[in-house]
Amino acid sequence: MAFTARLQSIVPVEHLDLICNGRLIRSFIRAKAVAQGDYSGTLNLRRSGWCLLRASTDGARYPVLDNYVYATTSPIYVDIAGQRPRSPEDADFFAAWVDRVSESTAAYPGWNNAAEKAHVMAQLSAARTAYLNMR
Numbered sequence: 482m483a484f485t486a487r488l489q490s491i492v493p494v495e496h497l498d499l500i501c502n503g504r505l506i507r508s509f510i511r512a513k514a515v516a517q518g519d520y521s522g523t524l525n526l527r528r529s530g531w532c533l534l535r536a537s538t539d540g541a542r543y544p545v546l547d548n549y550v551y552a553t554t555s556p557i558y559v560d561i562a563g564q565r566p567r568s569p570e571d572a573d574f575f576a577a578w579v580d581r582v583s584e585s586t587a588a589y590p591g592w593n594n595a596a597e598k599a600h601v602m603a604q605l606s607a608a609r610t611a612y613l614n615m616r
Contacts, residue, residue: 482559485521486534492516492542492550501559502530502568514538529566531556569616576612579605 486509488497493514499507501524509520524532538550558566583605592598 482524482526483521484524484532485519488515488518488520488534488536490516490536490550490552492538492545494536494550495539496535496537498535499524499532500535500553501526501532502528502566503571506532526559526561529559529561529564530568531558531566533557567615572612572615576609579609579612583609 484499486497486499488494488509493516495510495514497509497515497518497520498505499509506524507522509518526532533554533556535553536550537552541548542550560566583602586601586605587598589598
């Protein structure tokens with residue numbers, strides 16, 4: 482599968498990485514930080530999923546007022562042979578996250594009424610079920 486990517490940054494970055502399904506596939510910047518560039522290549526993806534570009538620096542860069550610069554694209558979803566993207570590891574992570582949010586939400590004392598709390602807890606339960614169904 483062929484791809485093209487373009488970097489345009491207000492500061493030079495040391496890293497521009499292609500990530501697919503949570504794994505580093507390719508690094509594009511090697512020796513010198515760059516603020517712009519065009520990249521292309523091919524991917525040999527064996528299963529449906531997602532890919533994104535991640536740009537970052539090793540340290541602070543003015544005018545970005547942070548310890549380092551970090552940005553990603555939105556994911557691009559890839560369909561291979563009509564199979565839906567699935568990631569059991571991601572589904573388990575987010576189901577566990579919903580469990581932690583549910584625990585703290587259930588303990589929250591400031592609900593307007595019992596119906597409001599029940600509604601929110603039902604939404605969290607539905608989210609957990611949705612993640613587990615993605616396994």
